[in-house]
Amino acid sequence: MRYNFIAIEGTIGAGKTTLASRIADDFNGKLVLEQFEDNAFLPKFYEDQEKYAFPLEMSFMASRFQQLKDQLSNLDLFHDFIIADYFIVKSLIFARKTLPADELALFTRFFNFISITLPKPEILVYLYLNVDRLQQNIRKRGRSYEQQIKDEYLEKIQAGYFEHFKQQKEMRVLILDTNNIDFVQSEGDYQRVLNAIDQTYEPGVHRISF
Numbered sequence: 001m002r003y004n005f006i007a008i009e010g011t012i013g014a015g016k017t018t019l020a021s022r023i024a025d026d027f028n029g030k031l032v033l034e035q036f037e038d039n040a041f042l043p044k045f046y047e048d049q050e051k052y053a054f055p056l057e058m059s060f061m062a063s064r065f066q067q068l069k070d071q072l073s074n075l076d077l078f079h080d081f082i083i084a085d086y087f088i089v090k091s092l093i094f095a096r097k098t099l100p101a102d103e104l105a106l107f108t109r110f111f112n113f114i115s116i117t118l119p120k121p122e123i124l125v126y127l128y129l130n131v132d133r134l135q136q137n138i139r140k141r142g143r144s145y146e147q148q149i150k151d152e153y154l155e156k157i158q159a160g161y162f163e164h165f166k167q168q169k170e171m172r173v174l175i176l177d178t179n180n181i182d183f184v185q186s187e188g189d190y191q192r193v194l195n196a197i198d199q200t201y202e203p204g205v206h207r208i209s210f
Helices: 016-027 041-047 049-072 089-098 101-115 131-141 151-166 187-197
Strands: 005-010 029-032 081-084 123-128 172-177 204-209
Touching: 005 016, 016 029, 016 081, 016 187, 029 049, 041 049, 049 081, 049 089, 049 101, 089 101, 089 151, 123 151, 131 151, 172 187
Parallel strands: 005 081, 005 123, 029 081, 123 172, 172 204
Antiparallel strands: none
16 A cells, blocks of 8 residues: 555544455555544443433543554564554543533643644545435445434535545545445455555545546
């Protein structure tokens, strides 16, 4: 792959983990997967977002930071690059959409303090799916605590990503509209996604629709 550190991002159900895992396997990448299933606040959050949003976002930020700090400190001799199915900026994007102003201000102070200590991905790839496709994928993988996720929540998070990307001038961001392809079932579609990622991009936001 062209880049030494790739982050795959997307809203819940977009296929981040599937794509990152496949690329890591095919191209000898060091795979970093988010450890969200260990977060005890997550099922509670989906039941009562207002009550559990702050502890959820703080605990996620702490665990993401610790994992990325450990995994990104050096590239081992057995892998050619690093690919992750998230990056730390995910914490800020979600917090902006789930926290009230006073809690967000406190959260942002902590985020700004720790985020500058982490290496940034050379390219951040965002997988875009409409909400209907996201919900189909969520139902298909069958995690019980995700089955009550509302369309409005997914739309809100998706909007948060796009609002953040508009502010990015120095990072390479590649938005892939994957609504009309299936890179899981179709080898040809997977190759099209690979070809899109493995190009030279200037810093800024780039969009590709298939």
